Amino acid sequence: MTMLRFPQEVSDLLRQHAERGRPDGTAADVRAYAAIMRRDAGADQLRSEGAAAVHDVPGRRQGVTPTEAAARFFFG
Numbered sequence: 438m439t440m441l442r443f444p445q446e447v448s449d450l451l452r453q454h455a456e457r458g459r460p461d462g463t464a465a466d467v468r469a470y471a472a473i474m475r476r477d478a479g480a481d482q483l484r485s486e487g488a489a490a491v492h493d494v495p496g497r498r499q500g501v502t503p504t505e506a507a508a509r510f511f512f513g
Contacts (some may be wrong), residue, residue: 440488441510442478447471449498 445453447468454467480491492510495501 438488439490439492439512440483442480442483442491442493443496444474444493445471445496446498449496 450467450471451464454462454464480493483491494506494510496503496506
C-alpha cells in the first residue's frame with residue numbers, strides 16, 4: 438500500500454482556514470488536527486501500520502500548485 442501525506446506547517450493550515458472563511462471549524466480545531474497528524478501520521482508510523490511507501494505531497498511552501506503536485510503521482 439502506498440500512502441500520500443500532505444504535511445503542512447500549522448501557520449500554513451491556519452492561513453488556508455482563514456482564506457476559506459468557513460464557519461464549520463475554528464483555529465483551535467485546525468491546531469488540534471495538526472497535532473494529531475504530527476503524532477499519528479509520521480512516515481515511520483504509517484510504515485509500521487503496513488504502508489510499503491510513504492510520499493510527501495509538496496504544496497505552497499515548496500512553490501508547487503495542486504495541479505503540479507497531482508502530476509507527480511500516478512496510480513494505475
